[in-house]
Amino acid sequence: MSTSQASGFKQLHVAVIGGGIGGLAAALSMRRAGHRVDIFERRGFDVEVGASISCAANGSVHLEDWGIDVKSMSPVALMKLTMRDWETGQIQGVYDLSDYEREWGRVYYMLHRQDMHKVLLDAATAEDGIGIPCQVHNNSPCDTVDLETNTVKFLNGTSIQADLIVGADGIRIGVKPDIKTSPQTCYRCNVLTEDIKRLGLVKHSYEPAIQFWGGSEGKNGRSKYYKIVMAPCSNGEVVSFYCFMPTELTNHREEGFTFKEAPVSDILQGRYSDLDPECLALLKNSRERMPWRLYVHQAYTHWINKRTCLLGDAAHPMMPHQSQGAVQAIEDAGALGIIFSAKYPEFTRDVEAGLRLYQAIRKPRATRVQEASARATENVGERIGFTSIQVEDESLRPSEGSLTVREMNEYNMHQHVAAEVAKIRKARDAPQEMAHL
Ligand SMILES: Cc1cc2nc3c(=O)[nH]c(=O)nc-3n(C[C@H](O)[C@H](O)[C@H](O)COP(=O)(O)OP(=O)(O)OC[C@H]3O[C@@H](n4cnc5c(N)ncnc54)[C@H](O)[C@@H]3O)c2cc1C
Ligand SMILES: *[C@@H]1O[C@H](CO)[C@@H](O)[C@H](O)[C@H]1NC(C)=O
Ligand SMILES: CC(=O)N[C@H]1CO[C@H](CO)[C@@H](O)[C@@H]1O
Numbered sequence: 001m002s003t004s005q006a007s008g009f010k011q012l013h014v015a016v017i018g019g020g021i022g023g024l025a026a027a028l029s030m031r032r033a034g035h036r037v038d039i040f041e042r043r044g045f046d047v048e049v050g051a052s053i054s055c056a057a058n059g060s061v062h063l064e065d066w067g068i069d070v071k072s073m074s075p076v077a078l079m080k081l082t083m084r085d086w087e088t089g090q091i092q093g094v095y096d097l098s099d100y101e102r103e104w105g106r107v108y109y110m111l112h113r114q115d116m117h118k119v120l121l122d123a124a125t126a127e128d129g130i131g132i133p134c135q136v137h138n139n140s141p142c143d144t145v146d147l148e149t150n151t152v153k154f155l156n157g158t159s160i161q162a163d164l165i166v167g168a169d170g171i172r173i174g175v176k177p178d179i180k181t182s183p184q185t186c187y188r189c190n191v192l193t194e195d196i197k198r199l200g201l202v203k204h205s206y207e208p209a210i211q212f213w214g215g216s217e218g219k220n221g222r223s224k225y226y227k228i229v230m231a232p233c234s235n236g237e238v239v240s241f242y243c244f245m246p247t248e249l250t251n252h253r254e255e256g257f258t259f260k261e262a263p264v265s266d267i268l269q270g271r272y273s274d275l276d277p278e279c280l281a282l283l284k285n286s287r288e289r290m291p292w293r294l295y296v297h298q299a300y301t302h303w304i305n306k307r308t309c310l311l312g313d314a315a316h317p318m319m320p321h322q323s324q325g326a327v328q329a330i331e332d333a334g335a336l337g338i339i340f341s342a343k344y345p346e347f348t349r350d351v352e353a354g355l356r357l358y359q360a361i362r363k364p365r366a367t368r369v370q371e372a373s374a375r376a377t378e379n380v381g382e383r384i385g386f387t388s389i390q391v392e393d394e395s396l397r398p399s400e401g402s403l404t405v406r407e408m409n410e411y412n413m414h415q416h417v418a419a420e421v422a423k424i425r426k427a428r429d430a431p432q433e434m435a436h437l
Helices: 001-007 021-032 059-064 098-104 113-125 194-197 270-274 275-283 325-339 345-349 351-378 405-410 413-436
Strands: 014-017 036-040 051-056 080-084 091-096 110-111 135-137 142-146 153-154 159-161 162-169 179-183 184-192 211-212 227-233 238-246 287-293 295-297 308-309
Touching: 001 345, 014 021, 021 036, 021 051, 021 162, 021 325, 051 059, 051 113, 051 227, 051 325, 059 325, 059 351, 098 405, 110 113, 110 351, 113 135, 184 194, 184 275, 194 238, 227 275, 238 270, 238 275, 295 351, 308 351, 325 351, 325 413, 345 351, 351 413
Parallel strands: 014 036, 014 162, 036 135, 080 211, 162 308
Antiparallel strands: 051 110, 080 091, 142 153, 153 159, 179 295, 184 238, 184 287, 211 227, 227 238
16 A cells, blocks of 8 residues: 555544534534544434524524625524613613624524524435435434444344434434532523514514623522523524522423423513513513523543544533534534544544544633623623623623633634644654654
């Protein structure tokens, strides 16, 4: 075999476990890098529910890299983030996004999870487009992964082997999770813009903004865990709400997303009776109300083991308070596609080395976001964006070293990977150079 063949690009067979946003993004990214990809999803996709997901500039960078037009995801372009007083709705702080596009080259988008999921699924499986279309296998719950033989075993007893296994199965598995019950629980619900207009409830809801009520230690001992996050999505046709409250008010126990609708009375408990009446009226007209049980997760010690890696929520589950869950999963997927591309063929021949680089590139940044999400649970002023504005109320001031829009958006992953690869190649070639002396 000639040297060029031995060191050239090798097509990998990639098995992706989990067909959520992270799994589909990884599949698409690896397909475009030239690999053969199978996606195994435990369910069908017909049960998909969801609400707004935000996609900051550095998420759309990767979507564009993969040939996706974010406009096809029925986005809403955000113009501001607004902090409001729980009781009165009075504005406590605004982070203006009107310069965001000029500054960062891209809009801050709000998407509906279903729209995002569908566009990624179509792009991953399309006959046309770069690379081999990914194969999707629904109703394929994975049971275990054998790290020695790189084999995925399914609950039905069969198994398949792959060169690279990506565990993108969300919050429940992977590493033995070190978690504790969050003091805060969430209900998601949606209100149709059509209903808002019909009922004349337009005071807060027409704005292309993420709006927050509460989220910091309140008057009269109201807990900081009371918080509303409201955002438009689906071309502005749907306004989605995340309604947070202290966990002791709720009785659902299972972590993650459930598909059982909750009555509005489950949300309107405790200090919800003091909530800004305009906001309360919207919640009373909500639909698709689903409990979302949250846990606080500690960063894992590792995301990789031999030729298997974790990605998305499976690697860095986080509280939702930075709206970065989807973007961080997309960044993970972006990193895999860059590292295992023809530009760095050595990693397609040494998957373990490629995954070590993946972890080195992704873990520090995702962990920082994970930690900032935990801090924003305690204080809405720690939310990316609000960390850059002046607020009067001292309890809303962020801590030293808080996460900023600049840090998130100035990052350039292509450059980061190139710099790390240069170091790896230098270390690898150094002994040989010495030998020539
Ligand atoms: C139904 C649903 C609704 C959501 N709604 C919202 C929302 O409204 N707002 C928000 O901010 N975030 C929401 N999220 C979370 C958000 O999508 C994720 O935080 C983020 O996109 C990262 O996604 P992920 O692919 O890592 O994980 P997930 O989106 O959780 O996807 C994991 C996938 O793996 C599958 N899976 C799990 N176990 C196995 C197994 N053993 N074998 C095979 N497949 C398996 C799951 O069925 C799921 O499709 C939702 C997630 C889900 C699954
Ligand atoms: C078991 O599940 C796998 C993964 O979905 C599938 O490819 C295979 O055909 C199934 N086998 C049987 C016998 O059902
Ligand atoms: C990964 C990546 O492309 N990062 C980009 C994030 O956004 C800034 C500002 O637009 C760019 O300079 C980076 O290249």
